[in-house]
Amino acid sequence: MEFRMNIREEAVKMKQVAPVLAASSNEERNAALRAIGQALQAQKEAIFAANAEDCRAAEEAGIAQAVMKRLVFNEAKLTDVCKGIDQLISLPDPIGRTLLKRELDAGLVLERVSVPIGVIGVIFEARPDALVQISTLCLKSGNCAILKGGKETAQTNRVLFSIIRDAAVSAGLPASCLLQAELHNEIDELLQCEKEVDLLIPRGSNQFVQYIMNNTKIPVMGHADGICHIYVDRDADQEMAVQVILDAKTQYTAACNAVETVLVHRDIAPSFLPKLARALHSASVRLRGTQEAEDLIVGSVEAAAAIDAVDIMTDEDFRTEYLDLILSVKVVADVEEAIDHINRYGSHHTDSIITRDDAAADRFLQMVDSAGVYRNCSTRFADGFRYGFGAEVGISTSKLHARGPVGLEGLVTYKYLLRGEGQIVGDYASGRSSFHFRDLM
Amino acid sequence: MEFRMNIREEAVKMKQVAPVLAASSNEERNAALRAIGQALQAQKEAIFAANAEDCRAAEEAGIAQAVMKRLVFNEAKLTDVCKGIDQLISLPDPIGRTLLKRELDAGLVLERVSVPIGVIGVIFEARPDALVQISTLCLKSGNCAILKGGKETAQTNRVLFSIIRDAAVSAGLPASCLLQAELHNEIDELLQCEKEVDLLIPRGSNQFVQYIMNNTKIPVMGHADGICHIYVDRDADQEMAVQVILDAKTQYTAACNAVETVLVHRDIAPSFLPKLARALHSASVRLRGTQEAEDLIVGSVEAAAAIDAVDIMTDEDFRTEYLDLILSVKVVADVEEAIDHINRYGSHHTDSIITRDDAAADRFLQMVDSAGVYRNCSTRFADGFRYGFGAEVGISTSKLHARGPVGLEGLVTYKYLLRGEGQIVGDYASGRSSFHFRDLM
Numbered sequence: 001m002e003f004r005m006n007i008r009e010e011a012v013k014m015k016q017v018a019p020v021l022a023a024s025s026n027e028e029r030n031a032a033l034r035a036i037g038q039a040l041q042a043q044k045e046a047i048f049a050a051n052a053e054d055c056r057a058a059e060e061a062g063i064a065q066a067v068m069k070r071l072v073f074n075e076a077k078l079t080d081v082c083k084g085i086d087q088l089i090s091l092p093d094p095i096g097r098t099l100l101k102r103e104l105d106a107g108l109v110l111e112r113v114s115v116p117i118g119v120i121g122v123i124f125e126a127r128p129d130a131l132v133q134i135s136t137l138c139l140k141s142g143n144c145a146i147l148k149g150g151k152e153t154a155q156t157n158r159v160l161f162s163i164i165r166d167a168a169v170s171a172g173l174p175a176s177c178l179l180q181a182e183l184h185n186e187i188d189e190l191l192q193c194e195k196e197v198d199l200l201i202p203r204g205s206n207q208f209v210q211y212i213m214n215n216t217k218i219p220v221m222g223h224a225d226g227i228c229h230i231y232v233d234r235d236a237d238q239e240m241a242v243q244v245i246l247d248a249k250t251q252y253t254a255a256c257n258a259v260e261t262v263l264v265h266r267d268i269a270p271s272f273l274p275k276l277a278r279a280l281h282s283a284s285v286r287l288r289g290t291q292e293a294e295d296l297i298v299g300s301v302e303a304a305a306a307i308d309a310v311d312i313m314t315d316e317d318f319r320t321e322y323l324d325l326i327l328s329v330k331v332v333a334d335v336e337e338a339i340d341h342i343n344r345y346g347s348h349h350t351d352s353i354i355t356r357d358d359a360a361a362d363r364f365l366q367m368v369d370s371a372g373v374y375r376n377c378s379t380r381f382a383d384g385f386r387y388g389f390g391a392e393v394g395i396s397t398s399k400l401h402a403r404g405p406v407g408l409e410g411l412v413t414y415k416y417l418l419r420g421e422g423q424i425v426g427d428y429a430s431g432r433s434s435f436h437f438r439d440l441m
Numbered sequence: 442m443e444f445r446m447n448i449r450e451e452a453v454k455m456k457q458v459a460p461v462l463a464a465s466s467n468e469e470r471n472a473a474l475r476a477i478g479q480a481l482q483a484q485k486e487a488i489f490a491a492n493a494e495d496c497r498a499a500e501e502a503g504i505a506q507a508v509m510k511r512l513v514f515n516e517a518k519l520t521d522v523c524k525g526i527d528q529l530i531s532l533p534d535p536i537g538r539t540l541l542k543r544e545l546d547a548g549l550v551l552e553r554v555s556v557p558i559g560v561i562g563v564i565f566e567a568r569p570d571a572l573v574q575i576s577t578l579c580l581k582s583g584n585c586a587i588l589k590g591g592k593e594t595a596q597t598n599r600v601l602f603s604i605i606r607d608a609a610v611s612a613g614l615p616a617s618c619l620l621q622a623e624l625h626n627e628i629d630e631l632l633q634c635e636k637e638v639d640l641l642i643p644r645g646s647n648q649f650v651q652y653i654m655n656n657t658k659i660p661v662m663g664h665a666d667g668i669c670h671i672y673v674d675r676d677a678d679q680e681m682a683v684q685v686i687l688d689a690k691t692q693y694t695a696a697c698n699a700v701e702t703v704l705v706h707r708d709i710a711p712s713f714l715p716k717l718a719r720a721l722h723s724a725s726v727r728l729r730g731t732q733e734a735e736d737l738i739v740g741s742v743e744a745a746a747a748i749d750a751v752d753i754m755t756d757e758d759f760r761t762e763y764l765d766l767i768l769s770v771k772v773v774a775d776v777e778e779a780i781d782h783i784n785r786y787g788s789h790h791t792d793s794i795i796t797r798d799d800a801a802a803d804r805f806l807q808m809v810d811s812a813g814v815y816r817n818c819s820t821r822f823a824d825g826f827r828y829g830f831g832a833e834v835g836i837s838t839s840k841l842h843a844r845g846p847v848g849l850e851g852l853v854t855y856k857y858l859l860r861g862e863g864q865i866v867g868d869y870a871s872g873r874s875s876f877h878f879r880d881l882m
Contacts, residue, residue, distance in 0.1 A: 246865075377862075419817065
């Protein structure tokens with residue numbers, strides 16, 4: 001018999017306690033995080049047992065080996081999430097920071113202070129470590145969270161969630177600060193809670209994120225597509241370019257920050273493309289090239305081994321996130337054409353230029369309209385941990401508020417505080433008083 | 442014969458030039474602003490003539506006197522908008538600011554820099570000065586803008602827009618950086634441009650803003666309701682409270698930051714409410730009180746003059762933005778009940794406490810979940826000019842990105858720039874390399 005929770009009722013309670021959590025001190029929130037880390041260690045056998053059940057069921061269902069790796073929650077993953085919790089504890093308090101302090105007139109002082117967003121709903125893939133990361137990021141930033149994880153790890157999620165919630169509440173955080181949704185139809189109920197939920201963060205397939213975006217009035221943070229580009233400029237270090245592309249395509253092919261399209265400057269394409277084709281062929285990556293790219297690869301004796309791996313591509317391929325060992329390749333006239341292509345076909349996620357030419361790099365970094373624009377490194381660096389944020393709740397391609405990997409700072413907003421001595425606007429409108437706008441910090 | 446423009450085609454062009462405008466220098470954008478100010482002065486007779494036509498038509502249509510005042514664009518309004526332009530020129534460049542600079546590892550440097558949002562659509566009321574303010578705010582912040590003003594000032598808007606656009610383009614900004622929409626059905630076309638338009642800012646009635654929010658996938662910034670509160674605490678300076686409430690209700694009754702509900706501490710209600718009732722009665726403000734509030738006012742000989750002006754209120758009144766000379770009044774037990782009421786019935790816009798008690802004030806400022814939370818001053822201060830932002834494109838009750846009055850800073854976002862020397866993620870995943878996260882500023 002499955003317990004049927006009313007998500008909206010729970011969300012209403014959560015909305016009411018949100019200001020209480022927002023008013024908690026960094027010490028109180030850190031104490032809760034420490035308690036969570038200790039409880040996870042103390043009750044690890046229960047977690048591992050639940051995870052073994054999930055993994056057995058997944059194996060019986062014939063799940064792919066790559067997916068299987070994500071479901072597992074073992075001693076190594078426990079160590080990782082506990083390290084992550086320690087790192088969160090060591091980070092400065094993201095809330096209560098004064099972002100602006102301005103005297104508007106004598107005795108009238110305006111402050112902008114960072115505050116939590118409030119109630120955040122996160123819907124994420126079947127990865128038990130994500131549940132720990134997301135819940136602790138939300139608590140550190142003073143946010144209440146409603147969590148819905150992938151069903152393949154339902155047993156593990158249930159055990160993890162109750163350990164985390166109980167530890168947080170025992171440590172003094174409000175009872176309704178965390179909520180777990182378990183049933184798929186609860187997602188639709190959550191989407192209707194626009195009065196109670198301040199932000200939704202869906203993680204998953206393009207299709208899933210689009211569904212969320214199209215079916216709620218709650219602001220959604222995240223990204224649907226991750227169509228990342230690497231542009232190999234005329235003045236690129238070609239060996240570096242091959243290594244960076246291999247890493248960006250194969251180090252974690254299913255990640256949103258994996259490269260999907262390589263653009264190559266026409267002047268170096270004849271020498272570079274065959275080299276790239278050989279390296280990719282060895283890594284089992286298939287190429288989809290424009291006719292020009294194909295001719296250069298197929299025409300080169302050097303790249304003979306890669307010939308069978310080149311498909312002629314369609315325009316639609318440039319808008320496709322393969323998430324697979326497939327790479328689009330196109331020859332471009334110069335950095336301007338590369339920029340145009342990326343701004344037109346890309347998803348404004350993360351794009352990189354490989355070049356020794358400072359002018360071309362500056363132009364690329366300036367003109368490419370993406371959350372991450374890189375020079376001489378792999379697009380796979382787009383990640384909250386690698387940016388030094390401790391962890392991330394997702395990567396945002398939105399331009400409002402948070403862009404790129406979203407860590408603690410992306411989980412807070414601000415409010416304006418104005419302290420006066422009875423000032424009224426009429427006096428300023430009539431000219432009896434006037435503002436002097438003096439920044440105090 | 443009306444020229445029928447294709448909004449999407451124009452928006453596509455605008456999207457393409459957006460990175461060019463984003464790459465312009467502060468000097469180039471300031472030169473355009475100076476040219477706009479000069480052109481407005483030089484061609485003021487044409488503006489005044491067009492405005493006279495609009496005003497004549499409005500008068501014939503029998504428009505209300507309060508609305509009429511907004512339609513007028515005369516010498517005084519011209520001086521005001523030109524002052525506003527000078528102030529914008531004097532403000533520091535909001536784009537290209539380094540918000541974070543961190544060495545991730547030797548030779549791998551991450552920066553977060555502020556960049557324009559891109560293409561912004563603003564739909565605003567019939568106020569010609571708003572057209573000047575919004576277009577110059579967008580240009581200063583490097584954003585392209587699609588402007589749709591109220592139809593009552595269509596002639597004035599057309600003249601103002603062509604002066605502003607021509608001056609900006611003559612000064613060197615890209616030709617498609619500004620676009621005017623004139624027909625009402627062009628709004629619906631604009632709402633479909635989610636690929637081209639990065640942000641919509643609708644200003645107007647609750648109903649209109651709701652319509653926009655419900656009919657587009659473009660992110661919307663702004664507010665539907667402005668249900669602002671003033672809580673008069675037990676330890677309030679009662680004379681100050683009366684003056685602040687009068688200002689907040691009557692200084693500009695139709696503004697979103699005008700007060701709609703006054704909450705009064707029970708201990709002072711018997712002495713304070715009659716005083717307030719008399720003052721409001723003199724200012725022609727009708728009261729809607731709870732039964733308890735009404736009894737206190739009606740029962741007081743002192744407030745006899747106000748008796749006829751008290752209506753018994755319904756719960757729904759607390760959720761109503763009157764935008765009129767009507768005020769809801771409720772007696773509460775303490776600051777906690779005031780906070781609960783505001784968080785439940787308010788619109789998270791701007792709320793103020795009147796008190797001499799620091800503890801009550803701190804609690805209120807901490808717990809009220811609104812974009813502006815004030816102490817001892819009028820809610821009418823919620824305004825970009827009064828905050829020292831120069832001007833505003835609107836006031837946001839959203840918690841994502843921009844909250845409260847939205848000036849230049851609310852019109853920019855950031856991107857992450859990462860500069861390396863060929864670094865690949867594989868080396869960090871395998872442990873060959875490790876991050877050292879050193880903040881450089």
